[in-house]
Amino acid sequence: MKWSRKGACKWRRWIQVLRETHPAPHPVMVRRVPLKGMDLLGQCALRAGGKRGKHFFIEVDSSLDRAQAWAILLHEWAHALNWTEGEPDHSAQWGKTLAELWREHVSDSDYEAELWALSPQPASWPSRRKHSHGG
Ligand SMILES: [Zn+2]
Numbered sequence: 001m002k003w004s005r006k007g008a009c010k011w012r013r014w015i016q017v018l019r020e021t022h023p024a025p026h027p028v029m030v031r032r033v034p035l036k037g038m039d040l041l042g043q044c045a046l047r048a049g050g051k052r053g054k055h056f057f058i059e060v061d062s063s064l065d066r067a068q069a070w071a072i073l074l075h076e077w078a079h080a081l082n083w084t085e086g087e088p089d090h091s092a093q094w095g096k097t098l099a100e101l102w103r104e105h106v107s108d109s110d111y112e113a114e115l116w117a118l119s120p121q122p123a124s125w126p127s128r129r130k131h132s133h134g135g
Contacts, residue, residue, distance in 0.1 A: 007066050014070065014105075022101060024080040028056040030073065035061040042072040044079040056080040074101045 003011070015030050026046065035041065042060045058076045060069050078098035079089065 001063055001065050003066060011066060011069070015073070018073075018077055018101075018105075021104070022077065022081060024056055024077070025083065026054045026056055026080075027052070028058060028077070028080050030058045030060065032062040032069065033059050034063065035059060036063050041068075042076045044076040044083075046080075046083055056083070070105075074098060074105065077101060 011032075015028075019028060029052070035043070040059075040061060041064065042058065044056060044058045047055055047057050058073065058080065060072050060076070064072065075098060078094050078101055081097050082091065082094045
């Protein structure tokens with residue numbers, strides 16, 4: 001889904017706010033890329049190195065609208081905040097973190113108005129798709 005310039009700008013601003021309010025143990029890079037072919041909505045991986053050094057790499061499916069993408073980003077961001085090698089992905093702690101992120105960012109009147117305005121009908125939410133955690 002092609003976003004408006006304003007929409008893309010808000011997305012980047014949201015990510016900046018997340019970085020400031022909920023910093024992960026390593027820097028977090030976020031990209032919107034087509035993941036539909038992989039049957040994924042989003043994924044989070046810890047990457048070892050290169051020029052950027054150790055960092056989390058979150059990918060969000062670019063076919064999602066902004067409200068959907070935001071929900072997936074919070075899900076993946078909660079993984080970055082609770083990253084533990086070899087542990088179950090969706091632990092109680094992960095759920096708690098996601099709930100905190102959600103409450104903080106979705107209950108704020110600005111985000112709330114934005115999200116409700118953009119909310120898709122339930123039927124349009126992609127079904128049977130998942131996300132993964134590599135790296
Ligand atoms: Zn997950």
